[in-house]
Amino acid sequence: MDADEVTKTADRLLAAYASGSPTHPVIADHPAADLDDAYAIQQAQVEEWTRRGDVIGGHKVGLASRAIQRQMNVDQPDFGHLTRSMFKFEHEPIPASTYLQPRIEPETAFVLGKTLQGPGVTIADAVRAVEFVLPALEIVDSRISDWNISIVDTVADNASSGGVILGSRPVALADVDLRLVGCTLHRNGELVETGAGGAVLGSPLNSLVWLANTVGPHGVALEPGHVILPGSMTKATPMEPGDTVVSTTAGLGTVTAVLGAKEEQAV
Amino acid sequence: MSTTEREWSVARGARALLDAESSATARGSIEAEWDGLDLGTAYAIQDEVLQRRVQRGEVLTGVKLGLTSRAKQRQMGVDAPSVAWLTDAMVLPAGDPVPRSRLIHPRAEPEIAFVMRDRLAGPGVTATSAMAAVDRVHAGVEIIDSRYSGFKFTLADAVADNNSSGVYVTGSVGLRPEDLDLALEACLLEVDGQVVSSATGAAVQGHPAEALAFAANTLAERDAAIEAGWIVLTGGMTDAVPVAPGARVAAHFTHLGSISLSGG
Numbered sequence: 001m002d003a004d005e006v007t008k009t010a011d012r013l014l015a016a017y018a019s020g021s022p023t024h025p026v027i028a029d030h031p032a033a034d035l036d037d038a039y040a041i042q043q044a045q046v047e048e049w050t051r052r053g054d055v056i057g058g059h060k061v062g063l064a065s066r067a068i069q070r071q072m073n074v075d076q077p078d079f080g081h082l083t084r085s086m087f088k089f090e091h092e093p094i095p096a097s098t099y100l101q102p103r104i105e106p107e108t109a110f111v112l113g114k115t116l117q118g119p120g121v122t123i124a125d126a127v128r129a130v131e132f133v134l135p136a137l138e139i140v141d142s143r144i145s146d147w148n149i150s151i152v153d154t155v156a157d158n159a160s161s162g163g164v165i166l167g168s169r170p171v172a173l174a175d176v177d178l179r180l181v182g183c184t185l186h187r188n189g190e191l192v193e194t195g196a197g198g199a200v201l202g203s204p205l206n207s208l209v210w211l212a213n214t215v216g217p218h219g220v221a222l223e224p225g226h227v228i229l230p231g232s233m234t235k236a237t238p239m240e241p242g243d244t245v246v247s248t249t250a251g252l253g254t255v256t257a258v259l260g261a262k263e264e265q266a267v
Numbered sequence: 268m269s270t271t272e273r274e275w276s277v278a279r280g281a282r283a284l285l286d287a288e289s290s291a292t293a294r295g296s297i298e299a300e301w302d303g304l305d306l307g308t309a310y311a312i313q314d315e316v317l318q319r320r321v322q323r324g325e326v327l328t329g330v331k332l333g334l335t336s337r338a339k340q341r342q343m344g345v346d347a348p349s350v351a352w353l354t355d356a357m358v359l360p361a362g363d364p365v366p367r368s369r370l371i372h373p374r375a376e377p378e379i380a381f382v383m384r385d386r387l388a389g390p391g392v393t394a395t396s397a398m399a400a401v402d403r404v405h406a407g408v409e410i411i412d413s414r415y416s417g418f419k420f421t422l423a424d425a426v427a428d429n430n431s432s433g434v435y436v437t438g439s440v441g442l443r444p445e446d447l448d449l450a451l452e453a454c455l456l457e458v459d460g461q462v463v464s465s466a467t468g469a470a471v472q473g474h475p476a477e478a479l480a481f482a483a484n485t486l487a488e489r490d491a492a493i494e495a496g497w498i499v500l501t502g503g504m505t506d507a508v509p510v511a512p513g514a515r516v517a518a519h520f521t522h523l524g525s526i527s528l529s530g531g
Contacts, residue, residue, distance in 0.1 A: 066461060180521040182453030182467035191337075191473060194504075196453035196465035198519070233465065250451040250521065 001030055001037040010044035013157055016143035022100050025144050026156045038155035045158060046081045054083040057227055059215070060138065061207045062159040063151070064200045064231025074151045077201065079211055080159025082227060088139075088163045093260035096241035099141045099162050104239045104257060105232030106183045106247035108176075108197060108204050109136035109166055112226050116208070118216025126208045129222070132170035133178070135252040137245060138229050139163035140236055164229065167255035176251040179203045183233045183249045193234035204230035275301040277308065281315035284428055287414035293371050294414055298421045305423065310489065312427035317352045325354040328498055329383075330482055331409065333430035335472045335502025343422050348472060348502060350482045351430035359410065359434040359528075365510050367531035370412045370433055373510045375528065376503035377454040377518035379468050379475040380407035380437050381444075383497045387479070389487030394476035397483060398444050400493075401476075406438035406454070406523035407500055408516070411507055435500060440524035447522055449475050456505050457517040466504040475501040 001009070009026055016023045026041065027033055050056065063069055063077045088094045113131030141162030144153050154160045178197040185193040201207045207230035212222050222228060239245060242261040248254045273279065280297055287294045297312075298304045321327060334340050335348045359365070365373055384402030412433035415424055425431060449468035456464045472478040478501040483493050493499060510516060514530035 066463060177521065180453055180455065180519060182451040182521055184450060184467055184469045191469055194453075194465075194467040194470045196455050196467070196521075198455040198462050199465040202462050248451065250448065250453070 001033055001040070005030065006037065006040045006044055009156065010041045010048070013041070013143050014045055014048060016100070020097060020100060022143055022145040025148055025150065025153045027150050027152050033152050033156075035152065035155060038152045041156035042080065042158050046083070049083050054085050056081055057084045057087060058082040058229070059211055059222065059226070060159055060161055060229040061211050061231045062140075062154065064207050067235075072151050077207065077210060077231065078151065078155050078159050079214060080161040082161065082164055082229065086161065086163050088165050088257070090165050090167060090256050091258060093258045094163065096260045096262055099139060100143060101147060102139050102141050102162055102239045102259065103236035104245050105138045105140060105236045106185050106193075106195070106234055106249065107136045107138050107229045107232055108178055108181070108249065108252065109134045109164070110204070110208055110228040110230065111170070112222055112224055112228065115221050115223055116212040117221035118213030121209050121212040121216065123205055123209055126205050126212065127173055130173050130208070132172055133176060133252065134170055135167035135247060135249045135255045136229060137165040137247050137255050137257045138232065139165070139239065139257065164227065165255055165257045166227070167253055169253050171252055178205060181250050181252070183247060185234055185237060186246045186248075187237055187239075188243055192237045195233035197233055199233050200231040207231050275304070277311045277315050280312040280427055281319060284312070284316055284414050285319060287371075291369050291371050293416040296415055296420055296424050297427060298423050306426060309423035309426035313351060313429050314489075316429055317354075320354050320356070325356045327352060328355050328358075329353040329500070330486070330493060330497065331430060331432060331500035332478045332482055332502040333425065335478050336470055343425075345422055348478060348481055349422070349426050349430055350485055351426070351432055353432070353435070353498060353500065357432060357434050359436045361436060361439065364529045364531040365410055366434065367510070367512060370410065371414065372418065373410045373412050373433055374507035375510050375516045376409050376411060376507040377456055377505060377520075378407040378409050378503060379449060379452065379471060379501045380405040381475070381479055381499040381501065382441065383493055383495055383499065386492055386495050387483040388492035389484035392480045392483040394474060394480045397480040398476045401444045401479070403441035404444050404447055404449070404523065405441050406518060406520045406526055407435055408518050408526045408528060409433070409435040409500055409503065410510060410528075436526055436528065437498070438520070438524045438526050442522060451521075452523065453521045454504050455519045456508065457519070458508055459515050463508055464505040468504065470504045471502045478502050
């Protein structure tokens with residue numbers, strides 16, 4: 001794709017955010033688009049957001065389980081950007097109009113105390129860089145109609161990012177076994193998913209290292225204070241207006257996301 | 268004229284399933300041939316199969332639950348688990364390969380296993396009273412197998428077939444139930460070193476103790492109880508994965524240790 005096509009596609013995705021109406025897949029217009037094109041489209045949107053005053057607050061890793069990779073016919077994860085405006089409070093209703101077709105996933109968020117820049121980052125480097133872990137819920141969303149996405153579509157759409165809800169109790173890496181930690185996800189009081197940290201690329205730390213080594217060669221560092229979402233411990237669960245979703249992670253505690261009822265938008 | 272040569276009966280159903288097992292040969296659905304096979308008759312076949320096992324020297328050592336996840340219940344169109352028998356012949360000693368030659372199409376699923384300290388008899392057993400009767404909690408991996416081609420069966424077929432029992436392994440770590448939060452006790456299931464799925468105890472009927480209480484209460488309707496010393500396999504935490512020749516299957520639990528198996 002040439003620069004003009006990249007800009008036009010980024011604008012089409014930005015328009016979907018603004019209108020609240022999803023758009024058709026990127027590959028429908030550009031069947032030959034590759035991952036480099038997709039990341040360029042993502043970057044164009046991130047630049048637009050920062051131009052408007054938003055600030056990068058971290059990254060997310062997506063497609064981090066073998067099941068979802070098989071489903072998308074890829075053999076590696078992808079990443080997106082988290083901007084400060086995506087961070088929402090637990091227990092506070094998030095206006096339903098914020099999202100187009102939200103789904104929610106339980107994660108273990110890393111908060112960095114030191115810079116991590118690849119290539120060559122190891123697990124040891126990652127452990128040294130993590131200041132603490134927080135339980136987290138990630139709202140994923142797609143600007144592509146009906147979530148009809150290929151890998152190129154989701155990467156272009158900022159890895160289907162939506163929102164981040166962080167819990168409030170920090171835990172040191174040494175105090176939790178992130179690989180064997182268990183997690184349950186309840187939607188409106190009903191158990192919908194269970195999983196373990198190791199569902200994320202074998203270990204959520206593998207995901208952090210992959211991210212640092214993937215963005216590093218492009219001159220991007222993971223910075224102190226940044227929040228890294230390594231990937232979901234379970235399948236994503238759909239979220240409707242009025243829903244309350246609680247994730248409970250052993251040793252990390254609970255975090256609760258509330259999506260406002262539809263009526264609240266009219267006020 | 269009947270389409271079957273002989274009329275189906277409980278005895279014939281039990282014999283057909285035991286023959287399929289001993290010859291490691293899959294057969295078709297019994298319900299497809301036995302019009303009107305109901306659940307009560309299916310349990311009678313299951314009990315008849317157990318009696319024949321005991322007559323040939325096997326010892327009844329416990330029970331296993333099936334259909335303990337909402338997903339599987341929905342798939343089979345039921346709203347409750349089912350209970351089947353375990354004997355000592357189904358124990359796979361730690362370190363032994365999965366005996367693929369005497370199984371038809373084995374699949375592995377990780378489970379939470381209870382060893383009972385006290386007898387537990389329904390009705391009226393709750394999850395809390397059930398937990399009070401448990402001595403130790405162990406990790407388990409059940410190698411399920413079905414006597415039906417392609418694992419295609421009705422609920423009655425599965426019940427008659429002892430809930431697709433095969434062999435099972437329990438881990439060496441045994442913990443007291445009060446030392447564990449079983450809803451959050453997690454398991455990572457790996458095949459050939461790669462994580463294929465994960466779950467926690469909550470995936471089993473909300474909590475494995477709920478499955479145990481259900482087993483005690485439903486066995487009371489069959490004039491049976493869960494006896495002291497018995498083992499209870501509470502139901503698959505994840506979907507079962509096929510055990511291919513030479514496959515390495517491992518289940519790693521948060522506190523209950525790991526179980527590794529090779530596919531013979």
